[in-house]
Amino acid sequence: MHDSLICPITFDLFRDPVVAVDGHTYEREAIINWTREHGTSPLTREPLTIKALRPNRTLKKLVDEFEIASRSRNFQFKLGVDVKTKSHRALFQTFGKTIYEAEWIKDNDSQPRIVLLKIDGARAKKEASFYVDLTRHPSIVRTFGLVHSGANDDDEDTQNSVTLLQELAPEGSLYEVLQQIGLNENILQAMFLQITDAMIFLAHNRIVHGDLACRNVLVFRLDKHEPHKNIVKLTDFGISRHSKLYAPTNSAAGTTINIVPTRYAAPEVLANEQYSEKSDVYSMGVLMWEAYSKGKIPWSQSISDDEVKRQVTQGKKLQKPKNCSTQIWSVIENCFILCVEDRPTFTALKHSLLPAPYQLTTPTVRRIFSK
Numbered sequence: 583m584h585d586s587l588i589c590p591i592t593f594d595l596f597r598d599p600v601v602a603v604d605g606h607t608y609e610r611e612a613i614i615n616w617t618r619e620h621g622t623s624p625l626t627r628e629p630l631t632i633k634a635l636r637p638n639r640t641l642k643k644l645v646d647e648f649e650i651a652s653r654s655r656n657f658q659f660k661l662g663v664d665v666k667t668k669s670h671r672a673l674f675q676t677f678g679k680t681i682y683e684a685e686w687i688k689d690n691d692s693q694p695r696i697v698l699l700k701i702d703g704a705r706a707k708k709e710a711s712f713y714v715d716l717t718r719h720p721s722i723v724r725t726f727g728l729v730h731s732g733a734n735d736d737d738e739d740t741q742n743s744v745t746l747l748q749e750l751a752p753e754g755s756l757y758e759v760l761q762q763i764g765l766n767e768n769i770l771q772a773m774f775l776q777i778t779d780a781m782i783f784l785a786h787n788r789i790v791h792g793d794l795a796c797r798n799v800l801v802f803r804l805d806k807h808e809p810h811k812n813i814v815k816l817t818d819f820g821i822s823r824h825s826k827l828y829a830p831t832n833s834a835a836g837t838t839i840n841i842v843p844t845r846y847a848a849p850e851v852l853a854n855e856q857y858s859e860k861s862d863v864y865s866m867g868v869l870m871w872e873a874y875s876k877g878k879i880p881w882s883q884s885i886s887d888d889e890v891k892r893q894v895t896q897g898k899k900l901q902k903p904k905n906c907s908t909q910i911w912s913v914i915e916n917c918f919i920l921c922v923e924d925r926p927t928f929t930a931l932k933h934s935l936l937p938a939p940y941q942l943t944t945p946t947v948r949r950i951f952s953k
Contacts, residue, residue, distance in 0.1 A: 586692050587645050591616055591624055593749075593802040593813050594720055595694065596645045599638040604630055607638045619810075644692060657710035657727030659747055663687065665729060667698060674755070676797075678702045679818070683750065695750040698729055699818075702743045707827055713746065716787065721780035723800055723817040724749040748817070751800035756814060759801050760877035767907055770873050771935060772809035773799070778932040780816040781866065785859045785928055789826060791819040792857055793843050794865035796872050844887040845880040850922055852891045860922045863931060867900075867917025870910070874903035910935075 587595055589609040598610040604623040608616075614632050616624055623630040659665055667682040674681040680700045686693040706713070710728040717725040729745040753759060756773070765773075777799060784791060791798075798818040805811035820827035842851060848864035850856040868880050880900060881890045899918045902911045913934045919925045926934065 586641070587648060587694055588749075592720060593815075595648075595724070596638075596641060599641045599645070600635040601638050602630060602632075603634055604628060607641055610635065648693065652714075652727060653711075655727070657714045659727055659729045661698075661729055661731045661745075665696065665698070665747060673697065684747070694724075694726075695752075696726065697748050697750045699746040699748055700743055701745070704744050705742075706744045713827070716789070717748075719780060719783045721776045721815050722783065722819075723751070723815045751802050751815070753801035753804045755797050756799040756801055756873065757796040757877050759804060760796060760873060763806065764876060764905075765806065765873070767874075767905070767910065768809045769806065769812060770870075771910065771937070772812055773814045773873070774870055774935050775932060776812075776814050777816055777866070777869070778928050778935060781859075781862060781928040782932065784816075784819055785862075789820055790857045790859065791816070791862050791865070793818055793846070794862055794869050795843065795846050796869055796877060799869070844890050847894075848922075849895045849897070849920060853895050856922075858922070859927060860925045863917050863925045863928060866928075866931065867914045870914050870917075871900045871903065871906075874906045 589596055589599070589612055590606070591612040592609055594609070596607075596609055599607050600610045600613065601607050602613055602617075602623065604626050606623070606625050608624075613624075613635070617630050617632045621630065622628060655664070661667075664687060665684050666687055667684050669683065672680045673683050678701065680702075682698045682700070684696045684698045686696070706728060713725045714727060717723060726747040726749070729747050731745065759765070777794075781791065781794075798816065799814050800817055801812075801814050803811060803813040842855070843865075844852065846865045846868045848861035850858075851861050872878065872880060881893070884890045884893065897920050899915070906914070913931070916926055916934070917931070
């Protein structure tokens with residue numbers, strides 16, 4: 583069975599798997615929280631209690647073996663030896679970036695479903711373990727390691743590109759979802775909070791995303807009616823000219839690492855390539871606008887990127903989508919503030935996005951969240 587190492591609630595690798603009375607296995611903390619809130623099984627919908635949770639030692643052993651095997655390889659895998667692509671046709675392709683659905687060559691049925699993310703014109707600046715550790719967050723797409731394309735680690739393809747082994751998102755990107763169905767504000771708000779959580783983590787680690795957009799938000803579980811049941815994760819961070827994670831190769835001219843996503847970029851990025859947490863906050867505002875606009879391209883009325891650059895650096899802002907509430911639009915507008923210092927941090931942005939009953943409004947808390 584595919585994804586037997588993945589919790590059906592969190593869509594993360596198990597750490598402490600337990601069997602509930604419905605006969606299914608869950609992450610202990612996740613099923614306890616779920617049951618306290620809903621009182622029913624997330625899979626069978628039958629009444630469920632947290633009594634009689636039993637450790638799933640067999641599954642725990644499989645997870646440990648998977649982690650140990652990855653660590654023993656230094657989180658580096660060989661194409662054609664450890665993993666292989668399921669098709670020569672890409673799941674997704676854009677200039678300089680290609681995603682292929684892949685599978686494990688050994689024990690495929692018990693391993694997580696995977697994809698290969700190939701970034702042309704780039705090489706890894708860090709050890710493989712760094713990329714793995716940086717993605718151990720519930721709202722960031724999990725990276726299992728780096729993949730080398732041939733028997734020789736110094737082959738030309740490996741030198742001129744970097745390939746990440748990552749978990750597969752069953753529902754595709756948020757952009758793809760928005761092309762098919764409309765999502766109400768409560769659903770979008772829940773997704774924005776998860777994305778913001780991921781960005782708080784990256785900012786804490788001094789990583790600038792550089793390309794926040796709906797296409798880089800992957801959907802692992804989709805529910806059009808229950809906000810808390812949706813799971814999204816952030817991907818493709820750090821792929822920019824001033825990245826701490828990747829360095830351009832000699833063949834990198836015009837590839838993705840050197841491309842500024844003009845229609846999502848902050849004014850200071852367009853003017854002089856000043857990337858920071860606050861430039862990511864601006865792009866988060868564009869992402870939220872895009873989500874309300876059902877995946878519409880920002881500034882689609884502008885013919886050229888040069889015209890977008892001119893207007894944005896002069897302070898022009900995107901207009902409020904009709905289906906966006908005044909409350910959330912005021913949050914988005916704060917992301918578009920021209921003065922970098924006056925924009926919120928992601929921590930402050932998360933506080934603003936919380937539903938009103940959960941917002942803490944004492945002066946002390948406001949000072950903490952404004953830092």
